[in-house]
Structure formats: structure tokens, C-alpha cells
Amino acid sequence: MSPRIQLLLALAFAFCIKRIISHLLDPLRLVPGPFLARFSRLWYLFSSLNGRGHETISKLHEKYVGPVVRLSPADYSIADLDVAKQIYGPRTAYEKSSWYSAFRSPEKEYTIFTDQNNKHYSQVRRKYANAFSLSNVTQYEGSLNKCLGLLCQRFTEIANEKSECDLSQWCRFFAFDSICQMSIGDLKVMELGQDQHGIISMAQTSTVYGNVVGRIPEWHHWIWKLLPADKSEKGAIAWIRETMAKKSRGEYNSATTTFTDVWLQQEEKMSREDIFLGIAASVGGGSDTSYVTIVNIIYLLGKHPEVLEKLQVDIDEAVKREGLREGLISYETARRLPYLQAVIKESMRIIPVVAVQPPRFVPKGGDTLAGHYFREGLTVGVNPWSTRMNAKYFGDDAHIFRPERWLGEGEEVKRNEYYHMPFSIGPRSCIGRHLAIFEITKAIAQLVYLFSFHVTVPEGELRYRSYSLVQPDVLRCRIELRRQ
Numbered sequence: 001m002s003p004r005i006q007l008l009l010a011l012a013f014a015f016c017i018k019r020i021i022s023h024l025l026d027p028l029r030l031v032p033g034p035f036l037a038r039f040s041r042l043w044y045l046f047s048s049l050n051g052r053g054h055e056t057i058s059k060l061h062e063k064y065v066g067p068v069v070r071l072s073p074a075d076y077s078i079a080d081l082d083v084a085k086q087i088y089g090p091r092t093a094y095e096k097s098s099w100y101s102a103f104r105s106p107e108k109e110y111t112i113f114t115d116q117n118n119k120h121y122s123q124v125r126r127k128y129a130n131a132f133s134l135s136n137v138t139q140y141e142g143s144l145n146k147c148l149g150l151l152c153q154r155f156t157e158i159a160n161e162k163s164e165c166d167l168s169q170w171c172r173f174f175a176f177d178s179i180c181q182m183s184i185g186d187l188k189v190m191e192l193g194q195d196q197h198g199i200i201s202m203a204q205t206s207t208v209y210g211n212v213v214g215r216i217p218e219w220h221h222w223i224w225k226l227l228p229a230d231k232s233e234k235g236a237i238a239w240i241r242e243t244m245a246k247k248s249r250g251e252y253n254s255a256t257t258t259f260t261d262v263w264l265q266q267e268e269k270m271s272r273e274d275i276f277l278g279i280a281a282s283v284g285g286g287s288d289t290s291y292v293t294i295v296n297i298i299y300l301l302g303k304h305p306e307v308l309e310k311l312q313v314d315i316d317e318a319v320k321r322e323g324l325r326e327g328l329i330s331y332e333t334a335r336r337l338p339y340l341q342a343v344i345k346e347s348m349r350i351i352p353v354v355a356v357q358p359p360r361f362v363p364k365g366g367d368t369l370a371g372h373y374f375r376e377g378l379t380v381g382v383n384p385w386s387t388r389m390n391a392k393y394f395g396d397d398a399h400i401f402r403p404e405r406w407l408g409e410g411e412e413v414k415r416n417e418y419y420h421m422p423f424s425i426g427p428r429s430c431i432g433r434h435l436a437i438f439e440i441t442k443a444i445a446q447l448v449y450l451f452s453f454h455v456t457v458p459e460g461e462l463r464y465r466s467y468s469l470v471q472p473d474v475l476r477c478r479i480e481l482r483r484q
């Protein structure tokens with residue numbers, strides 16, 4: 001054996017011994033988890049590659065007793081919603097981990113999503129928040145109506161042709177058009193029937209890249225440099241910058257209000273780069289999340305005809321009572337339908353969009369979570385897929401899709417609401433939650449009012465791939481018109 005190989009083997013041996021000793025001395029050594037995860041991040045890294053991360057984490061929690069499982073020597077998943085309140089809640093000292101750094105270019109500024117510093121971030125968030133406040137989201141109804149009108153037109157054509165379509169694809173096109181129309185006043189993916197400016201593939205690439213490389217964040221800089229430049233990313237980013245510049249020079253005016261208009265009005269607080277980052281974060285955060293939720297709701301309604309029927313009755317009656325506005329159901333009408341809101345909540349509970357445990361660094365001084373002491377700097381998080389059907393939080397029938405659990409004001413409803421966190425909670429919760437509910441409420445009310453969807457799922461259950469968010473596989477669907 002050559003001396004070089006001997007040296008390499010000796011180094012590898014020393015490395016393994018060091019890892020074994022560290023594990024034996026680790027106060028958390030009794031926390032269960034995959035064998036390799038005791039010594040290395042490799043298990044955690046590889047588990048992110050096959051697009052089944054959400055299932056893997058849930059299975060680990062089913063396999064091992066106790067709410068805490070180890071994913072690597074420094075990363076832990078905790079299936080406990082009281083712990084979620086502790087980690088993410090209003091006065092948290094926990095900060096986003098370095099996993100988030102892989103969701104931005106190493107040369108670029110932090111975006112709303114990737115900023116890891118709580119103190120800095122709280123000032124940043126204030127600048128953006130007004131565009132997403134509850135009272136402000138309805139000013140985007142015109143933009144949303146435009147997209148919803150187009151989606152309904154396309155679905156009507158598909159129904160008339162009596163052909164099948166991929167529901168996931170059309171809902172995804174709709175969500176990208178909607179968020180771009182609302183943020184910048186442009187994008188025509190539905191009209192063109194293709195990924196205009198490569199914006200969908202850019203979002204996809206960044207989700208997959210961020211989720212995988214974020215598990216070895218210190219390598220991000222090097223991996224990013226070595227990867228060939230992504231043309232689609234340049235295309236979409238260049239398009240956003242160009243449209244924004246035209247807007248600020250007054251050369252391009254969309255017919256309806258956009259986030260860019262709102263932010264341009266506060267130029268003393270926001271630079272052009274701030275506005276660009278706000279648009280980028282909105283498109284990243286508010287596209288796939290919304291489309292997946294809409295697909296999940298239609299899929300679950302298809303599987304539960306009794307729920308669909310009840311919802312149809314409510315929506316039909318509301319339209320009879322209040323009429324349509326610009327040919328569509330207004331948000332004002334749809335938001336006041338308790339059963340619709342219950343269906344949305346229940347769907348988001350039973351099939352959460354977020355597929356990872358949003359990772360947070362344990363703060364200075366360490367903390368005790370679920371009875372274990374975690375030292376400062378370890379990474380912890382609660383994965384919605386590991387708690388979604390836990391009877392402790394949502395009752396004995398937590399595994400059943402039952403929107404009624406959200407109706408009324410009883411103790412059960414209060415408990416459900418307390419543990420319902422699809423948008424996370426605290427200072428880093430979803431900044432676009434009102435916008436998301438606005439969009440989903442409008443879309444579901446309108447689609448259920450106009451169409452019957454007959455979805456075909458080959459193996460009975462819709463399968464999902466996951467790279468930080470779940471995404472449904474192709475969902476073949478036949479559409480029938482409920483009215484002309």
C-alpha cells in the first residue's frame with residue numbers, strides 16, 4: 001500500500017474515532033434516529049435527494065418512541081406542537097438556521113425569507129408588511145379576477161372538449177400568473193400555456209437546490225460556483241427587474257394595483273433593490289404554496305363527495321343571495337362562508353404544504369425541549385407532516401378529513417385553532433398568509449361553483465414529491481360544467 005493511501009486511511013480512521021467519541025460524549029446520544037445520523041450529516045443530506053423527505057421524517061417519528069428524533073449530530077426533528085410554540089412563537093430567541101442561506105445567491109443580499117438575524121429582520125419586515133395586511137389584500141382582487149377568469153375559461157374549454165387535463169399543471173400556472181399579476185402586474189403563463197421567462201423552473205430549481213445544499217450550508221458557496229449558470233434564472237430575474245424598472249419610470253402601468261405600486265409609494269423607506277427582493281420573495285413564497293393547496297383541496301373534495309355537496313349548496317345559495325361581481329364570486333361573498341373556510345383549514349391540516357421542519361438554531365444558553373436539553377447552536381424544528389394526524393392535537397379522528405371540526409366555538413374548535421399553524425407562527429410566520437387565504441378562498445369558491453372535477457389517481461392516493469414543499473404528482477382530471 002502506498003504511503004499516500006496509508007495516510008488517507010489513517011486520517012479517515014482518526015475522523016471516525018473522533019466522531020464516535022463525540023457521539024459517546026453527547027448528552028443527546030440516547031435520542032433515537034438512523035444509525036448513520038449519529039456520526040454524520042450524510043444520512044440527512046441523502047434523505048433530501050429522493051423527494052420523499054416528508055414521508056421519511058413522519059416514518060422516523062412513527063418508528064421511534066418519543067417526540068424527538070436525530071437527523072444528524074446537529075439536527076433534530078421534534079413532533080410536538082407545544083414545542084413548535086416554544087421554537088417559533090411570538091417572543092422567540094430562536095433564529096433561522098444556515099439552511100436558509102442556500103436559498104439565495106452567495107453574492108446577493110438577504111431576502112425576506114433568507115434573513116437569519118431576528119433583530120435586523122424585524123425592521124425589514126415592517127417595510128414590506130403593509131402590502132400584505134388584511135385590509136390591503138382586497139385591492140389586488142382585480143388582478144386575481146383576471147387570472148381566475150382565464151383559468152375558468154381554460155377549464156370550460158377542457159370541459160367542452162371532454163378531454164382530460166393535468167389539474168396540478170393548470171393550478172400551478174394559475175398561481176404563478178396570480179402572484180406575478182398581483183406583485184408586478186404581468187405574466188401570461190396560462191395564456192401561453194408554457195413557462196414564460198422560465199419563472200416556474202427557476203422557482204423549482206431554487207427550492208430543490210436550497211433544500212438539499214442547505215443541509216451542508218458551508219459548501220453552498222463552492223457548489224454554487226461550480227454549477228453551470230442557470231439560464232432560466234437569468235431570464236426570470238432579468239424580466240422582473242425590467243418590468244419593475246418600467247413601472248418605476250411610469251412606462252408600464254397595469255390596470256390594477258400591485259405590491260410594486262404600494263412599495264413605490266414609500267420610496268423614502270425602500271430602495272429599488274428592496275422592492276426587487278420583495279417581489280422575488282413573494283413569487284418564491286406565494287406561488288407553489290398556493291397552487292399545491294388549491295390542488296389538495298380539489299383532490300380532497302373529490303374523495304369526499306358529501307363534503308363537496310355541502311360546500312356546493314353553501315356556495316350556490318350565497319351566489320343566489322349576493323350575485324356575482326364582474327362575473328365572479330367576490331371575496332366579500334366567499335370569505336363569509338364558514339364551511340368553505342373550514343374546508344380550507346382542514347385540507348391544510350391533513351396535507352400540509354411545508355414538507356420540512358423549518359430549522360432554527362437553539363439560542364444562547366441552550367434550551368429544554370420535550371424534556372431534552374439542547375445546547376446552543378444545534379438545529380431543531382417541527383415538521384407539519386409529523387404532527388398533522390396526532391390525536392393529542394386534533395382529536396381521536398385526526399386521521400379523517402372532517403371540516404366540521406373547525407365549525408362553531410366549542411372547546412374542540414378552540415384546541416384545533418390553537419394547534420393550527422400552516423403559516424407558522426411568531427416573527428417569522430408567513431408574511432403572505434392573508435394574501436394566500438384571499439387567493440385560495442376566491443379560487444375554490446369559483447371553481448366549485450362552476451365545475452365538477454373528476455380526478456383519477458392511479459394508486460388511490462395522490463403521491464407527493466417534496467423538496468421543502470410537497471408537490472403533487474400529475475393529477476389527471478376530467479372537468480364537467482355545473483352551469484353554462
Ligand code: HEM
Binds near residue numbers: 112114283290435
Ligand atoms: C397556502 C399558501 C402558503 C403557505 C401554506 C405558506 C406557509 C408559510 C410558512 C409555513 C412560512 C414559514 C417558513 C419558515 O419558517 O421557513 C412562510 C413564510 C413566508 N411566506 Fe408563506 N405560505 C403561503 C403563501 C404565501 C404567499 C401568498 C406569499 C406571498 C407574499 C408568501 C410569502 C412568504 C414569505 C416572504 C415568507 C418568509 C417570511 C419570513 O421569513 O419571515 N407565502 N410561509
